[in-house]
Amino acid sequence: MDISNSLGTQVILFTSCKGGVGKSTVCANLAMAVARRGRRVLLIDCDFGNRCLDLITGMSDDVIYDISDIAFGRIPMERAILRDKRNANLFFIAAPYSFENRMNTFAFKSVVNRLVSTASYDFIFVDTPGGIGEPLAFAAGVADTAYIIAEPTRAAIRAADRTSEFLMSKGVRRRRLIINKLSGRSVEKGKDEAISIIDSTSLRLLGIVPYDPELIAAGNKGILMDEMLSFNITRAFDNIAARTLGESRKLFDGIRKLRKLK
Numbered sequence: 001m002d003i004s005n006s007l008g009t010q011v012i013l014f015t016s017c018k019g020g021v022g023k024s025t026v027c028a029n030l031a032m033a034v035a036r037r038g039r040r041v042l043l044i045d046c047d048f049g050n051r052c053l054d055l056i057t058g059m060s061d062d063v064i065y066d067i068s069d070i071a072f073g074r075i076p077m078e079r080a081i082l083r084d085k086r087n088a089n090l091f092f093i094a095a096p097y098s099f100e101n102r103m104n105t106f107a108f109k110s111v112v113n114r115l116v117s118t119a120s121y122d123f124i125f126v127d128t129p130g131g132i133g134e135p136l137a138f139a140a141g142v143a144d145t146a147y148i149i150a151e152p153t154r155a156a157i158r159a160a161d162r163t164s165e166f167l168m169s170k171g172v173r174r175r176r177l178i179i180n181k182l183s184g185r186s187v188e189k190g191k192d193e194a195i196s197i198i199d200s201t202s203l204r205l206l207g208i209v210p211y212d213p214e215l216i217a218a219g220n221k222g223i224l225m226d227e228m229l230s231f232n233i234t235r236a237f238d239n240i241a242a243r244t245l246g247e248s249r250k251l252f253d254g255i256r257k258l259r260k261l262k
């Protein structure tokens with residue numbers, strides 16, 4: 001049964017079997033974009049032993065406990081949930097720092113089910129590691145929606161399709177594509193590229209995020225979209241947030257320019 005629907009919390013996986021395509025970056029910034037729209041969002045880092053969402057969100061100094069501490073009953077659940085200092089609608093649970101504190105399907109599922117049953121969040125965003133392995137398989141068991149991230153390359157789009165097939169086999173019914181790091185000489189060229197990608201995949205396109213070096217610098221400093229100078233990046237995440245909340249928004253709404261890849 002999809003417990004998320006009955007209790008009003010939507011659980012969304014951010015995933016791709018390809019590494020480095022921007023899963024964590026998109027997950028963290030979209031969480032802030034949705035939080036800015038007044039919805040309560042809990043981010044869970046599922047990259048066990050290789051966590052980085054704490055760095056991207058700028059919360060690494062505040063992490064004391066992680067999801068394994070909740071799963072193995074070492075602390076009350078609330079103590080591992082951090083609240084963002086910039087936006088009170090954004091919450092975060094870190095992944096274990098070391099590989100020793102590995103989670104299993106049962107433990108992960110029971111933590112997410114407990115979080116959903118508190119009815120405290122509108123969304124739970126789960127950032128998964130690259131690869132079609134054990135972590136993705138057990139993360140798939142808690143969600144009926146996945147946002148599959150791909151760069152605009154044939155290899156990444158193929159990886160997105162394979163990820164989608166895998167998730168479908170695990171019962172994740174709603175699968176959407178986000179094209180990240182879209183570059184090009186002009187927005188018109190970017191639109192052409194997006195159309196050719198739509199033609200080459202069976203996945204429905206939810207949104208695009210332009211390539212922008214500011215996002216790399218921001219990720220290193222723990223700065224999220226609301227504090228960035230780039231209008232295009234802020235706008236891109238807000239467009240996807242709007243679509244996540246069911247509003248109709250053009251894919252490139254307000255995007256003024258694309259950058260050429262350096």
Ligand SMILES: Nc1ncnc2c1ncn2[C@@H]1O[C@H](COP(=O)(O)OP(=O)(O)OP(=O)(O)O)[C@@H](O)[C@H]1O
Nearest residue numbers: 019020021022023024025130181210211212216219
């Ligand atoms: N739209 C973008 N424009 C420019 N750089 C980006 C963009 N999105 C992500 N990046 C950069 O790409 C790199 C990989 O991003 P990220 O860590 O989010 O990917 P990932 O898919 O989560 O990787 P992993 O598979 O290791 O978990 C980072 O340096 C990040 O700053």
Ligand SMILES: [Mg+2]
Nearest residue numbers: 023024047129
């Ligand atoms: Mg990642």
